[in-house]
Amino acid sequence: MLAPPAPPPTVARRELAGLVRMDGRAEEIAAFEAAMVGFFVEAADLMGVPKSVAALYGICFAAPEPMSFADIEQKLDLSKGSISQGLRFLREVGALKEVSAAADRVERFEPDMELRKLASRWLEERLEKQLISGRSRLQAIGKSIPAGRKSSARILKARLKALQNWHDRTRSLLPVVKTFLKLA
Amino acid sequence: MLAPPAPPPTVARRELAGLVRMDGRAEEIAAFEAAMVGFFVEAADLMGVPKSVAALYGICFAAPEPMSFADIEQKLDLSKGSISQGLRFLREVGALKEVSAAADRVERFEPDMELRKLASRWLEERLEKQLISGRSRLQAIGKSIPAGRKSSARILKARLKALQNWHDRTRSLLPVVKTFLKLA
DNA sequence: ATCAGCGTTCAATTTGATTTGAAGTTGCCG
């Protein structure tokens, strides 16, 4: 690689959305990809996944054809390590599915469009898990309310009950939400 | 730094749940406080607040009487800085309310027990915000679908529609959830 | 068997968020 004419090594109009490479590709397509990646990256925090993972999902989502590792590496500015780990994660949670390759035997990925499955999964993994462990924790707490002045104990019992109530209510709401996501 | 005589200055049976000081206080009470603080700290991640903030709420929740800054400082192993900032945050979001002091004029705090208000607030701040900004973002994306091969465009349009659908559905679910939390 | 391409692994690094602590305010008290 001997002195390419381009002055600044490779910082000219490269990134967009901070992760998508612009290199020398069709503006229109890159812009679309960047927008899609941006969309998912913005939601990453809410869903509790690192941005790199959201970007991976986004780039696959923006590609009409299944993406290979190489394709992704070329389009996103991420290390092989991140790509590898991210793809593993996304496969595991069912966000991406691998499409058995056509010609070559390289693995390719496309987004699983059953978005509700993803949502369900999220609800189960994060909310439900927390709710269940929380419940038993609360029960344990109930047994340790200090026996001090009567009014104190009364207040604390009431608070605890409020918490338990809230937990139960949320828990009973979960199936409703899941059902709702299923419709349509 | 020349060899201090006292081996570990003050590490004897001090912590519990990592944040609650045990010092020389009644086991029973400290255990209860620790359990409560632990409960909220565990949920901190899900609610997207730092642990110190969850601990502050927890310790107030576990106290039958409103807590002063000093009370908290004594019970939680947190710097004044964290306590000050944390209390400000909790007041701002309405999780703690200040009770006009009885005798002295020190400010005291007690948890606002309208838990559903807290939940609502959370839904509005995090979910609703994201959903709204997401919506307009998606609309913008719609206009930038590359015009490449017909089938590609078709696929991308379908995906985008799926996303929009999901967004709309979630949005329409929000009021339902809020209502549900209000009951009982 | 050796090699080259492709991915994976994992320790080290980077990055960003949280927490600390010391200096700065505020306002009451003597």
Next chain:
DNA sequence: CGGCAACTTCAAATCAAATTGAACGCTGAT
């Protein structure tokens, strides 16, 4: 008016999560 106690601020330290990249398999071709 100081002085002091109670809180606040904010730059710097700390901590954990995310990311990198170099070393390590595989697998299929030569």
